Amino acid sequence: MIDTKDYAAKLTAALGALGNTVPATLAGFEALDGAAARKGVLDAKTRELIALAVAVTTRCDGCITVHSAAAAKAGATKDEVAEALSVAMALNAGAALVYSARAFDAFDQQGG
Template sequence: MLIDTKDYTPKLMGAIGQLGTAAQATLAGFHALDSAAAKGGKLDAKTRELISLAVAVTTRCDGCIAVHSAAAAKAGASREEVAEALSVAIALNAGAALVYSARALDAFGQQSG
């Protein structure tokens, strides 16, 4: 086990609660944004959680992975569905690295030109 999410998640939520006490407006804004994204519309809860997991991987957010893996399981996602969503994240992240490598090389060329 890399990270014990059942132990990590409550500790993370406690730390976020402390941050919320110190920065109430920021946490309220995040909560409003999160609540708006979580409302059902065209996508069901399982699909939203699979997307959330893929995004969590590409943004390297351990807390997001912990929270959304639990939510995906609760929404009925299978291990195979999670693996497929993560495969998309892997492919996209590699593509992003390719694009940003081209940008970095271009920026370097501008400096040394």
Template structure:
């Protein structure tokens, strides 16, 4: 498993370097990400476990690291995260099962 609290800052630093080289790309991503967060219908405590389930289906370790931290900050419970992950498992079968274990492990590292 990844050491998520150690990985996330390194990832953000690397993304910052990419952003310096391709600022319009990073700005476009940040606009899209911000728009999703501003929907107003789902709070972060609901949205972040959903995001973790999506992260599992896309097999994005960086996304898992960042969204597990966001879910912990939003005070999502382990049970809430665990209840969102079966959607990914159902949609992605075996690969999602492996990444769900990784996402739950990452969340555990973030929330203590």
């Protein structure tokens, strides 16, 4: 496992350096992230639980670090996080099943 507090500090520094090199790209990401974070129908806790589950499905350590902290700050409980992660696990297994069928079909199309 990684120390997420140490990782968050290093990630912030690395992103700052990257942003200095490609500021328009980072500004575009920040605009997209900010738009998704604006208060709407979903409360902050629900948005962060969704973000954490998506972070797991995309295997993004930085996203897991940021959104686990934000979920805790928004008042998510350990049980709520576990349930959101259970949904992520189910979807990843489902995606592997669907893409396995696609791969099997692609193999058949090649005369396999």
